[in-house]
Amino acid sequence: MVFLVCGVSVRDLGVFGAYLGGGVALPGVLLWRALTGGRAWAGLEELAAGVAVGYAVEVLAYLPARAVGMPRLVLVPSVLVVGVFVVVPGLRRFWRNAGRERVPGWCGWALGGVVGYLVVWSALFLYRVPVGRAYVDMPYHLALLGEVKRQVPPTFPSVLGEPLPYHWFVYAEMAATSWVTGIEPVTLVYRLSTLPMTAALVVLVAAVGRRVGGSWAAGVAAVGVTYFLFGPVLQDGVVFTTRSMFTAWASPTQTFGALLFAPVVLLLVRGVRGRDWVVLVLLVAVLAGAKATFLPLLLAGAVLVAGVRWVVERRAPGRWLGVAGLALGGLVVAQAVLFGRGTQGTEIEPFATMRVLWSGVTGVSQGDPAGVLGVLAAVQLFCLACVWGGVAGLGWRRLREPEVLLLVGMGGAGVGAVLVLGHPAESQLYFLESVRPYLSVAAVCGVGVAGRAWAGEGRSAARAVGVAVALGAGVAMVVAGVQGMVRGFVRVEPDLGGLMGVVGPYLVLVAVTVVVVVVVVRRRPLVPARAGVVLVVVGVMAGYGVPASAVEMVRHVVPDEGRRERVVPRGGREAARWLREHSRAGDVVATDLHCRPVIAPGCDSRHYWVAGFSERRVLVEGWAYAESTLSRARAYGGSYLSVPFADTARLAANDAVFAAPTRENVRRLATGYGVRWLLTRIDPRLDGYAALRFSNRAFAVYELPAG
Known part of the structure; x- marks a missing residue:
């Protein structure tokens, strides 16, 4: 209905749905069921994973089809897969969903609510916006789709002969859809293509959270943290970013890569065996050209798991070494073959993110002292801890578990990339966005561990967290209000005093956190109080981000009705x-x-x-x-x-x-x-x-x- 109201024709919507369902999702689900051994997957879980697998098959089919000048041959693998599963008796059982788990009704409604919010956000900020006034990068995405629709391998369409060392496989997916359905590329880029990817990703994040956290409640909580919890913002124009997931259509490469990566993580936390490796190889192969950003994160997580398991078990963890080798192989192929050793401007440049922040505050772009950048980096880490501090509740026992180590290793690599890499357009922040779902899952699991320990002593974990969050939110609102009044009279200068003006409010939050820890510890013996300390401190720190998160959520559904910049001139x-x-x-x-x-x-x-x-x-x-x-x-x-x-x-x-x-x-x-x-x-x-x-x-x- 949203698309119809926003100008998509009934014909285009119907054909797109038919192709997505029959040409992408159906063969993808059948392959997922067969290759993962028919294990018990929840219906939504395997549907979302099947969509990702279907996209991967579609892209790998389109590349040779377009290269030989017959792009509609992209349909051949889908037809063959469906035909084989109809004809071969041993495969017919995969048409049925017998014996599979059901998603609780409340969980389905919760996830549907998140997807609905994303639909509303997309409608207000893209779908209903005239094409000529849409986001500045939309014509760039359209140009890349036109290039990949015309030729594979592509070059940079706006500069003749310029190579394209970029993540372009999502445009191959859109090109395939355009060739098969006849839908205009502008309709796919500006309206249809990214929403199914976004919806499937929501379900897969919940599935990973459920597998690691042990319940659908943990999965839904992980989705909530992933999409709706941000670090504290105590003054206008000074944002220590914790990176939003709201880049669905602004960065289709990120959205497509995130969707392909989620089933990889789902398989790894569930336990890889047998033909699961076929799915992993397929997804990693497409990830190499869809968004290679995810591969070093996977490599870091797998290496951490392999190292810890080697120490603990005193033997080589072959499975995790295999995962690390797969990720490394994908990186080599991506860099040597697809990207031609191009870096698109990414360099090792410690504190580049902080330098951009400080330059934006002070107007000084050169000569930022290392001490200043170090302080800003510490504040950045504090803001990240406000969102994902629940990781501290995991404890050594859970941290030894491979699936938890994987999430923590990937999360640490993403945070490290933000601190040590630089890019002219701050694209290093995509590393943080890439691990946001998995840090959220780890944080929710940590809170769950601490909550169960606290509840085991006869106390209410929910009440403790609720009171702590309310306290943190109140403190953040007071500090932000005071800072707003002070900043009206004080100008931030590029000196020590200016630095204190930026980080001072965050020091107040750190001081409040320390006071809370002292109070909780003094009220109970140290060992029994550990779970309580984690719950209260994590709750308070999460509360610091609640006001900023509420503002951000409102901003995403109440668009600025001021004059939108015209990107494409009339005519x-x-x-x-x-x-x-x-x-x-x-x-x-x-x-x-x-x-x-x-x-x-x-x-x-x-x-x-x-x-x-x-x-x-x-x-x-x-x-x-x-x-x-x-x-x-x-x-x-x-x-x-x-x-x-x-x-x-x-x-x-x-x-x-x-x-x-x-x-x-x-x-x-x-x-x-x-x-x-x-x-x-x-x-x-x-x-x-x-x-x-x-x-x-x-x-x-x-x-x-x-x-």
Whole structure:
């Protein structure tokens, strides 16, 4: 219903649902049931995992199908899988859900509520928003889909010949869907594709929480922490991020990777055996091109488990060494084959996240002292502990369990990546977002361990946590209120006093935490009080984040109705669409549109709508996300958006045609660079050198003469 209201046709919605159900989910569920040995999985659990497996099969089928020029052959594996499970008698039993567990009704409603919230959020911030005013990166995603729909392996569509060392398999999934269903790429990117991935991920996070925590209540609690609990924010404009999961459509690569990774974790916490390895290999193979960010996290978790088990059991843990080897192999393939050793600007740069925070507060971008960054890093860790402090309740007994060690190892690697890596666009934060579900599961399990110990002494764990959370929330609100009044009179400067102005409120929270610990310990003997200390302290620290989390949740469903920035100018989409319909797939376009129309110094080159809506390669359009830009960003200092285009000769030749057209420079563009079309704002100076094929009130499309 939401999609229909937001402009998706009945035909597109019906065809998309039919393909997702019959071409992706059905073969995926059948393979999941057969390859995991028919073990008892809850219905929702295996449906979500089957969707992930179906997506993986679809992507691996699309790559060779597109490479040989017959993309609709992507349907062949799905048809074969369904056919085999119909014909082979021994496989027919996997059509039935007999003997499988049922998800409790309350749990289904709770998870449905979370998915419903995500639908409302997506509708308000994307689905109902006019395409021309959607999030700035949406044309970039559309351009990548158009590129992968046209050719495999792809290149960077907005800079002709630029390599694409990027996670592009999600665009292969969308391209396959577009070829089979006939749905326009813009409908898939801006509306349909990411919602099923998001919904399946919610279920899989709950499934992992249930397996590790021992109950569906733990699974639902893990989902709640994953999506709705954030670190404290005590002053406007100063956010020690704990990273939101609300990037579903803003980063489809992250969403797709998270969905593929969740069944990997689910299998590992359930216990891998037999044909489970086939599923693991399949998912890791697709993860390598979908979001390789997850592979070093898996490697870190597996190595930690292997190391601890080796010490405890005095023998090589073959299974976990195998998992580590699988993750390492996926990384090697991703880096050497798919990404061509490109890094997209990611470097070892300790405290880069803190440097960006401090620069944003003070306006000083260079020369941040290490001591300042170290203090800010400590505050960042404190904010992370406010969300996931429950890990402290696990105790050594549970920490020795492989599934818990895996989650903790992956979580530690994600946090470490935020502290030691840097990226011009802060993409290192995706490591933290990637482990958010699994840190949440570990934290919920830790609270459960402490809660059971506390309840075993005849006390109410729920009451203790509730009172602690209320206390923490109250303290955070008071501190934030006082800080707001103080900041109205005090300006933050890049010195020690300014640093204290930023971290001072958090020091108050640390002091309150210490006082709470002292009070709890003094009221009870130390050993029996351990569970109580964990519950109360974790509750208080989680409470610190409740006000900020409430504000964030309200903000996500009460969108700013102010003027939305127009990303695609009026008439631009129409001109690009005409060009798509009247040109060949291999034609090259030139444009003088490189910079977004923003009031700022320099050029914000996140300009991708020409390539996005025309589905054609552009000689030079926007270059902000190109490898040649991000790899040079550190040398220029400041924002990566200020980095000039790498090939100055090409840019000069391109722009000369539009600035001062002559027969010679037009011929050079056509013969030297293979340009066939020009898309620009209406300019009568071009009339004598190229044939006008389309025009509206704002834009014109010209065809260059051959040769």
